Amino acid sequence: MAEFLSMGGNGVFVWSTVGLTIVVLAFNVIAARRHVRQAMKQLRPHEPVDSNRSTST
Amino acid sequence: MKIWNWIHKLASPPHFYRMAEFLVPWFMWPAVLLILIGAYGGLVLAPPDYMQGQGFRMIYFHVPSAYLSMLVYVVMAVAAAIGLIWRIKLAHAVAASSASIGASFTVLALVTGMVGGKPMWGAYWVWDARLTSELVLLFLYLGYITLRAAFDEISKADRASGVLAVVGVVNIPIIHFSVVWWNTLHQGPTITKLDNPSITGDMLWPLLAMILGYTLFFVAVLAIRVSGEVLTRESRSRWVGEILRAPGQIGVK
Numbered sequence: 001m002a003e004f005l006s007m008g009g010n011g012v013f014v015w016s017t018v019g020l021t022i023v024v025l026a027f028n029v030i031a032a033r034r035h036v037r038q039a040m041k042q043l044r045p046h047e048p049v050d051s052n053r054s055t056s057t
Numbered sequence: 058m059k060i061w062n063w064i065h066k067l068a069s070p071p072h073f074y075r076m077a078e079f080l081v082p083w084f085m086w087p088a089v090l091l092i093l094i095g096a097y098g099g100l101v102l103a104p105p106d107y108m109q110g111q112g113f114r115m116i117y118f119h120v121p122s123a124y125l126s127m128l129v130y131v132v133m134a135v136a137a138a139i140g141l142i143w144r145i146k147l148a149h150a151v152a153a154s155s156a157s158i159g160a161s162f163t164v165l166a167l168v169t170g171m172v173g174g175k176p177m178w179g180a181y182w183v184w185d186a187r188l189t190s191e192l193v194l195l196f197l198y199l200g201y202i203t204l205r206a207a208f209d210e211i212s213k214a215d216r217a218s219g220v221l222a223v224v225g226v227v228n229i230p231i232i233h234f235s236v237v238w239w240n241t242l243h244q245g246p247t248i249t250k251l252d253n254p255s256i257t258g259d260m261l262w263p264l265l266a267m268i269l270g271y272t273l274f275f276v277a278v279l280a281i282r283v284s285g286e287v288l289t290r291e292s293r294s295r296w297v298g299e300i301l302r303a304p305g306q307i308g309v310k
Contacts, residue, residue: 008105010112010176017118017169018096024122024165025092025274028158029085032278036285043292043301 068147070287071296077280084277091270095121098263106260115173121267123166125275126194127229129159132279133201134226137219147283149215150290152222153205154282158275160198167191178242186235187243190228197225211290 007014066072099117106113133155140148170188171181182188201218208214236245247256256264291297 004101007114008111010110010115013112013172013176014100014114016172017115018100020165020168020172021118021122024161028161028274028278029281031157032281032285035282036288039285039288040301043288043297 068145070147070150070291071294073147074284074287074296074300077284081277081280084273084280088270088273088277091266091273095263095265095267095270098266103260103263104257109177112173112176115169117263117267119166119169119173120264121271122162122169123191124268125271126159126163126166126191127232128272129155129162129275130194130197130222130229131226132275133159134222134229137215137222140215141219141223146290147287149211149219150283150286151279152219153215154279154286156198156201156205158278158282160195160202162271163191163195163198167195174242180242183242185241185243186239187232187241190232190235193228194232197221197228201225 005011005015067076095117100114103114103117105111133152136148136151136155139145140152167188170191174183175181201221204221205214205218208217233246235241236243288297288300
């Protein structure tokens with residue numbers, strides 16, 4: 001296991017590329033979803049408020 | 058004629074929104090699976106390189122990000138061109154949504170390249186053609202984003218940034234062929250020589266899995282972003298009102 005992690009002495013370099021990759025992939029998903037949420041948040045105030053309707057199932 | 062009707066229906070924002078909502082998980086989960094399989098194959102199953110030992114395994118994270126940084130730019134430029142020529146709003150939305158995704162993978166390609174360059178070449182950075190042209194790609198993305206932000210009106214931003222995207226596409230073949238045209242520390246093409254790739258199968262398949270996974274990942278993230286983009290652009294239309302009253306999975310999660 002320790003041998004696997006050390007990557008023949010290049011462990012720091014290999015594992016930091018793995019870490020950076022995870023960060024960028026996660027960033028993309030989070031940023032994309034936030035983009036949609038913000039679009040919806042900006043639009044909502046323009047919608048007529050329908051306070052009479054209750055959300056019953 | 059029929060095909061034009063079909064294209065128009067497909068490119069109409071409400072149709073796109075509903076289709077994206079349905080398709081995103083079908084791209085995202087296979088993407089995650091392929092990336093995990095590729096990472097396992099690359100880090101564990103692939104044999105060590107006879108020159109670079111275990112350190113070569115960084116290519117499984119560097120190459121797909123570099124590939125995606127270029128693919129995203131081509132998608133952005135083609136979408137911008139379609140938007141400029143045929144005035145299709147959805148195409149402009151695709152181009153605008155691609156930029157920050159492409160920029161993030163360009164940063165990843167550059168940084169993983171620097172991290173890999175240190176042990177392999179002895180330097181984090183050299184001003185050779187491959188690295189410099191990839192850095193220019195980052196500046197193109199950032200320029201595109203900045204230019205868009207300078208306009209209040211979306212249609213003007215679309216046109217100005219669209220021209221920049223189309224012109225900037227000349228950089229893509231320069232990046233690709235830079236290692237052939239100029240002297241460099243960077244290694245030459247390895248897998249695009251399809252008739253005789255200079256890499257063994259055990260090393261190759263995890264890389265191809267990563268590349269395919271990254272491509273699907275891009276499609277999924279792009280679809281999510283374009284959904285948000287069309288909501289803003291079509292804010293006055295009725296279908297957006299309907300979606301706001303009953304948001305689907307894209308908006309909720």
